[in-house]
Amino acid sequence: MRNVPETVHEYNIPRLNVIFVITSLLLLGSVVWMVWYDYKREWKTQQSKAQEFEKLKLILDVKADEDKAQAANIDQIRLQLQEATQKLKEERDVIEKLTVNEALLSTALSVATNRYQAEKSNLDAVVSQYDAMVELNPDDPRISKKLKEVTQKREGLLTFKVAMEAAKTKHDEAAAQLAKEKETETDLDKQVKKLTKDRGLVEARLDKLSDVKLNLIDRIPMLEFAAPFTRIQQVIVEDQKYDLNFTQVSRIDRCSTCHTFIEKKDGMEPGQQGFRFSELPHPWRAHPRLDLFLSPDSPHPVQKFGCSTCHFGWDRGVSFVSAAHTPQFYPMRNDYVYCEGMKRWMEPLAFTGLEQTYQSSHDALDAWKKSLEERRDKLLKEVSGKGSATPELAVKKSELVVVKQDLGQVSQILGSLPKVENLEKAKKERSTQAQVWNDQYGWHPMHHKEDPMRPKEFVESSCWKCHLNVTWIPQKPLPEGMTGANTGDKINQAIRLVEQAGCYACHRIQQLETTAKHKVAAGETLQAIANRFSSEPRLILAANGLAKPADLKVGRDITVPIRVPTDRAAPTLTKIPSKVTKEWMEKWLSNPKEFRANTFMPQFWGLDNNRAGMTYLSQDGKQTFDWGDRNTAEIHAITEFVFGRAETADYPAPPQGNPENGQKLVAQVGCYGCHVEKETWEQLPAKDRMFRTRGPMLSGGGSKYSPGWLYAWLKDPSQYHPATRMPNLRLSDGDAADITSYLLQDKNQAFDEKKVADVKQDVLDDMVVDFLQGSMPLNEAQEKCKAMSADEKYQLTGEKLVRRYGCYSCHTIKGLETEKPVSIELSDWASKKVTQFDFGFIHVEEKNHYAFLHQKLSNPRSFDRVAAKRPQEYLKMPQYNFNEEQAELIMTAIMSLTSEKPTAASVAHLDDNEWQIENGRWLIKEMNCAGCHTVEGRGGAISEKIEQPFMRPPNLAGVGTKVRPDWLYHFLKDPGEHKYRYWLEVRMPTFNLTDTQRNTLIRYFALLDKQPYPFEETTMDAFHPSLALGPPGEKLFTQFQCLSCHAVVTPEKARENGKAGPNLAMVKERMRPDGILAWLANPGDTSRPNPVTPGFGLMPPNWPEPGQPNPFPTILDGNTDTQIEAVRDYLMEYGGPPKATQKN
């Protein structure tokens, strides 16, 4: 037998029991924690808060409603009902008593009547016995006895009668009273019924209210699994996809899970009191521009565009952090404030809204609270005074309960809203958005999200993703009651700044290029294609790699470049020696802003990686050079190279001019449409100073230009540079000489005094070796260098440097015209990974696109600080000295450049006409027409310099309606020959336009005014003037005294008169017949139908509005239409005004 050992307990079982209990409790605890964790998820909390807001809205709506009056009266009604019911009951008691009484009386009456009737029949019987006795025997002795009996009976009957009558009276009285009481009862009954009905109605409404009162049972954790009171909301945006390289994924935007009311409209008039979704704090606030975004009738409905298409971020994220919110980049621009009412930090915008408009919700609630408090106090007083329990008191007590309940609710809601009183105190504390978010939501950047949300200030960068190929992204004015910048302003300014600064010259930006696809049809010439797309034949050939027009085969798919800049971003350098001196150029290159404060010519030398004082090792490693010396050498080499490549033209010295007259002329002829003077520029608001005016600032000319060149340039700019945008102002020799002398008067003293340092020979040699080494070994390079002459060295290094810095990207330099842009393409820069950016030794708080761009734009070379690099390895982007506003704009533009391409369905489709309008808009921008004219409501800044309205360049609205296309063509070709506003001092210059460009403009004006195109001059063919209308037309012409304005001849006279009108002798060649009708009918009174916008606003509406009496009822029967036609026919066909007075 084996020895079986005793079986023992390994553990202390009671202790295990204890451990088991403890662990089980802990397990329970962890499960509870888990449930609570789920229950308190961020979006659930946000949604339950949203439900409270919904309740608040309903309460306020009910109050605002007419029903709300009744809702407030419910207790009144209840009281009345109770009183009425009580009375009815009392009445019924009375009626009951009266009814009994009446019944008794009625019995008594019938008894008395019976008795009387009985007695009466007895009497009648006795009388009949007497009569019979008298008939039988008149002397019968019983007769007297009988008579006595009759008398007795009669007397007795009288008593009964009285009794009966008394009973009747009594009864009648009782019956009347009963009837009356019954009537009262009926009234009371009706009243009660009505009150009951009222109570029913109001209570039904109140029930509706209590429905939204939060049902606590629904919200019990765990139970709400069965019927959740909150739900994740999402929009699947089929059209908007993001690119995962090998697949496209539709966006699933869950933003509205927390942004509950994002697409709810307030549905209220501005200024109306009440609850507004647009004034709620985040995240419940409605989108500020529902007229533009999200709502179904806006251009960007949420079903089609979603949220993350514009805002980016993680579309599926349902927590603040995982949605990849991104705080504002400019930390100093936030004023984050702590709101005691909400117990949280809030955005300044929430408070702005609070101050201005949240107030209305507050006011409504405050007023309600006050009225409730008054009622409560009154009731308390009434209740406390009385001891005995009357029905009235009971009603009041119950009312008090209701009032107290309401008061509690209102106070609670009021407490949950931000309080205005705390604002001032709270505003003193500041914090950045990132800190606020971190405190509030535990926010941290989501590094693995590829496209985190765009910070608020850069949100407009998304517009340019879809709104390509347009000159201006559509801007819509803010809805009434809103303040701030228009949506779209920023991105438009941003693109404009990128164009002006010439970013696209060094960095290709495909978004700025517009091309059309075209299949060559049979018989279609190159010129025809060019005309169709407003392009140029040579550009079409170049873009498709074709040598000659014959290479354009039928059926071939070609790319047609359109809206191509007519000139490079900066002046040509091909003839530079005739314009400036080498010395000037060297000084200019060393720091261009020193010479001209608003220039976009950047600074290349003396920056963070090549400042004087910084050193570098020579190529052979034996010497240390100073960067200052190298800069001098580089500048000198580039100057020598550029001058060496340029051709020289000799311009003779200009005739002596009069500077004072020159100054006057500069102001008169319209130079300020494109140029600005230093003094004026310095007074401009910072916002406007960001942008360059079209041409250079008119300052320091004396330090820069060769007089002969300037004179020749002013007279005809295109002889110096055929592609220039500077138009010809048709200046006479004398005027040109005057302006030249005026412009040369201004000198930049400090600049002139600057000295150009000498180039150190060893530094130059080292530089030569540096560049030669690229193609040969060091010792060979050194030997070759020794053999070179100084000029050879300059030419070699100059070319290498021009290529390195990419001078040719902006300037035309002979031999380098076809070089590719010098720097990286930016077309999808915003989609680059953050890890692709080398921050060098720059420490930023958070490495992201914005930090890199900001640093790059404000100090491009700073990444090289203390870097161990060879001179040619250094960063070369120059310093533009962008200020913060400019940097922000350029950042906005560059953050638009994503690789994400919108689907065809979501891009605004331009039809043929819209394309043509865009072509025109682009040309108008390119030629800076808006520098002088107001075009589509933009521009016309020169007007500030010209006092009298009629001396300003005209507003170009309505040109398509009024003006004949063939005239416009000739006018654009030679404005001097076709001048019809003969009193104007400011000149329409002769622009260097091609036929295609002129036609583009004509088509643009026509399409803008919805006039038919193409013009075949059908208008004139269809014009058949009536001979009969000539004389009445002349009569009217005289009556209206047209010549009082239209006959003014000279500027002086016009100024004296204070008005002037165009040359009427040119009406026939200039105006469209229909256009005249429209113009005469209503020149620009917008309150009347079909106004034609006026050029100056001086032409009075001569004819009255339709329906008003005609001033000349005798002429043509006072028919306004016929009268207008008569004047038109008179002007165009039958005489017109005497021409002698008209010619200038």
Add this chain to the structure above:
Amino acid sequence: MGLNINTNLRTRRSTPLKAIGLVFLAVLIGFCATYGIKNVVNYLGRPQISFSIFATVFIWAMFVRPIWTRTGTVLGMVGITLTLGIMLLDKNFAHNLLKPDNAPIFLMIFFFSFFLWISMAQAHNNDRRMEEKLPPEEKETSNQKTWVWPDLVYIELICMIVWTIILVVWSLVIPAPLEEPANPGNTPNPSKAPWYFLGLQELLVYFDPWMAGVVLPSIIVFGLMAIPYIDRNEKGNGYYCFKDRRLAILTFCIGFFVMWDYMIVLGTILRGPGWNYFGPFEEWNPHKVVAANNTNLSEFVWIKGLYPLGNWLNIDWLKQGVPQVDNVLFAPGHFLYINWPNIGLLLKKEFMGIILLGSYFLVLPVVLAKTKLKNFYEQLGLGRYSVAIFLFLVMATVPMKMYLRWILALKYIFASPWINF
């Protein structure tokens, strides 16, 4: 638990060892004072140094009893905690270590230390008992019986509850991060395997992907499966001991702790963007560039060895440089005809690697069987011996290859267009 560990072990500290220790300490303090503690730690963390230190200290600790005591454990745990705690004060270290994915690494460090201690403590305890001619501690209770219910089932239930609590709390406190859909065009940098595979990923630094990713892991799996058939040592069954199973325990511990676990920690904490080494206190800069000038053994032989030799002896044949092998295994157009000239070239190019590997895997086992491992060979027999020695040798290639890489920048001992070693 029946753990009875003698805490009053005598300490054997020789004076020279003490002196060396003190000198090291002094040098370390000197470096810290000169370069800053963080820089010194960053430097010492480099795989070649930290691996050597860890391996040395670990193997040394295996043979020294005093640290496998209660005090030793407490001190060790406190030490690990304190070190980690102090290191976490550094922004970069905290940023890299406190990622939700790294929670298991923390657990691993503590659990493995704990279980190693518990087994080693018991093993040493039994060793001591056996020295004193006592039976192992487990023997004393081996005849006892205990109840399935409640003793066994109850404690298992409690364990289940505790682990459920831990998992629930863990998932609440460190929720799994929701990331965006995988984008093949944008691989994260560093691109890391799940934490338990980071050791294998680290092997990719030293081996051909085929070796590191397929062959070595397969050998590990099959090797583990082969253990019961190879290990015929009946000692140690049912009780902990060290002396009786020195080889088995050492092999396991070095394979598991020094190589597998150390490399997981290395891959987690010390490998950053580009799989470059980053010290614990270094910022993970994706632009960090590390010189990678690894060369194959054939280049050592043909360029650094035979070329100067040829120059010296003036033999042109030696000066031909590395023979160029193309990757055409079969003769062009003929699937069945092997491109023998190419194979010949390969053999010529890699002759040194072939000799080395051949002698390592084929000659060395025979030599060992005749000399050093004679007993071992006789115990196991030819079949078992062959398998066992193969597994040992393969395992040994890992640290060998690592050191060859660190010291000589050696890329592959044998390099061909198809497979490298």
